[in-house]
Amino acid sequence: MNTSTNTVAKPQRISSRITAGLTALTLGLVIVFGVGFAQGQNDVIHDAAHDTRHTMIFPCH
Amino acid sequence: MLRSLLIGALLAGSITGVLFTVIQQFQVVPLILEAETYESTGEMVAPGHDHGGHSHDHEAATDNDGSQRLLFSLLANVLAGIGFSLIVAAAISFSGQTGWRKGLLWGAAGFVVFFLAPSLGLAPKLPGTSGASLLHQQLWWIATAAATAGGIAMLVFSPSLLWKGVGVLLLVIPHWVGAPMPAEAYSVAPEALAERFVIASGLANASFWLILGALSGYLLRKSGNAASE
Numbered sequence: 001m002n003t004s005t006n007t008v009a010k011p012q013r014i015s016s017r018i019t020a021g022l023t024a025l026t027l028g029l030v031i032v033f034g035v036g037f038a039q040g041q042n043d044v045i046h047d048a049a050h051d052t053r054h055t056m057i058f059p060c061h
Numbered sequence: 062m063l064r065s066l067l068i069g070a071l072l073a074g075s076i077t078g079v080l081f082t083v084i085q086q087f088q089v090v091p092l093i094l095e096a097e098t099y100e101s102t103g104e105m106v107a108p109g110h111d112h113g114g115h116s117h118d119h120e121a122a123t124d125n126d127g128s129q130r131l132l133f134s135l136l137a138n139v140l141a142g143i144g145f146s147l148i149v150a151a152a153i154s155f156s157g158q159t160g161w162r163k164g165l166l167w168g169a170a171g172f173v174v175f176f177l178a179p180s181l182g183l184a185p186k187l188p189g190t191s192g193a194s195l196l197h198q199q200l201w202w203i204a205t206a207a208a209t210a211g212g213i214a215m216l217v218f219s220p221s222l223l224w225k226g227v228g229v230l231l232l233v234i235p236h237w238v239g240a241p242m243p244a245e246a247y248s249v250a251p252e253a254l255a256e257r258f259v260i261a262s263g264l265a266n267a268s269f270w271l272i273l274g275a276l277s278g279y280l281l282r283k284s285g286n287a288a289s290e
Contacts, residue, residue: 013062020063021154024070028147035141037199051130052137055089055262056269057176057185059198 066154066281070146073276078142081269082135088261090134093188096250096258100189142273145171149277156218164278165271170213172270176263178209178232182240185262189249193241205235 036058038045046053046060053060149167153159158167179202183192192198208231215228248255 016062017154017157020066021151023063024066024147024154025151027067028070028144028151031140031144031147035137035144037203048133049137051085051090051093051134052141054093054186054188055085055265056141057180057183057262057266059183059192059195059202060186061188061190061192061195 062154066150067147069280069283070150070277071143073149073273073280074141074143074146075139076142076276077146077269077273078139079135080272081142081265082131082138084265084268085134085138086131089258089265092254092258092261095254096187096189099249099251099254102249142269145175145270146273146277149274150281153278153281159278159282161275161279161282164274164276164281166274167278168270168272168274170210171274172267173213174206174210176266176270178235179205180259180263181236185259187248187250187255187258190255191243191245191247193243197241201235201238201240205240208232208235 034045035049036053036056040046050060052058149164149171152167152170153164182205183198183202186192212228212231215224215231219225219228
């Protein structure tokens, strides 16, 4: 709702906000995927993140 | 803009990851370790059970005092903190709602999206608990988190009743479809231990998300002000 008034007033600021948000979101999803889902060679990522996965209920086994 | 967002998320995520590690070591890890003792004896009793094609022996074999395991957990927790904080930072950036109070609400939403909703289908599991195929569990987990995030966003931010209705549907559908279940449900750990684990992990995750949300909201307001000056 604020967005629509801001869009008129400061279009550049809004688009840079969206770009920054999308970049942060993509980066965040990649990191969370690595911690929560990636297995790695010989399960190396799984083993390192094992207790974190169980605690945060990422499916582990 | 991007720089301040990244720095704020990095700080909030790292601090939360360290605090979460402390909570986890006292509240949750003792239960995991206890379950693993049942797991190693349970495997001798029931060798036919498939534990996902790997064992936990290597962790014990290479790490006698547990310091390596703690270090890896700290690393994983800090990374999880940074990853989730970046997602919260994105939400804050899209909505423009900063400050620690709003941050607490974002944290509560994160708790529901990434813990509560998936846990309704895939309850917190100790090592040695059976599950459906790992891939199916992971897909259901991801779909449920995505649908719950979309559902909450529509319920909170959409002015239209129709979209709010779609939001409710998104919240309900994953649980109506149901999480993938194993053909044969069993757990080598006693039920009382499993129940304690559900409560301990719930409290640990609630702490994680409230700290992460409040810190992200607070730090992003601060860094946002600094960037605009």
